Amino acid sequence: MTRPKLVAIAVIVLVVALFFATGLDRHLTLQALKTNKELFISFAEKHRLAAVSLFIAIYVAQTALSLPGAAILSLAAGAIFGVVPGTVYAVIGATLGATLAFLVTRYLFHDAVQDTFGHRLTALNRELETAGLNYLLFLRLVPLFPFFLINLAAGLTRLPLRTFFIGTLIGIIPGGFVYVNAGASLATIASPSDAASPRVLGSFALLGLFSLIPVIYRKFVRRA
Structure with missing residues (x-):
């Protein structure tokens, strides 16, 4: 691994370590949000552009x-x-952040993974190049796959950047809307998990399955 890549990894590790060492994680809790809600709203009303940009x-x-x-x-x-x-705002932030994670992972580890396991990943890479958007929509919509793992794993493949960006942008809108809508009635939320009911999660899973219909159809036609 080249020196610039090692430096980049060291910087990332340092920033993450500082995040936890300084206790910033304690401010990203539901209780902290409820406690400071009026303060945040007041700031946003007085400084809209700054509040949106900061968020x-x-x-x-x-x-x-x-x-x-x-x-x-x-x-x-x-x-x-x-x-x-x-x-x-949430969808923009999440999409840009996910794309940045995708690019960093691709820069740091993609070549090493492809050089080591490329012969085993040929079929996967070919599939992602032709139907990557369908698979990514499925992964984004079905609430079984951790968001950050999809970002990192996608960066190790040959999934096109444009496909990743579009699939992420579209795929996270339903889930983002559900959580943001729940946040608008924050007093009724006792836990982040309360934002999405089993029925809502089931609807997301169904949407995810629909996104795979074109892939299934193409495979059926090929075999036929």
């Missing part, structure tokens, strides 16, 4: 570094900015 920047950093707190940030978006604007 998106925090969301990008949290997602790019795979730090905890994404659900809290989405709830905060609804509590501070309202449902529609909050969804827009």
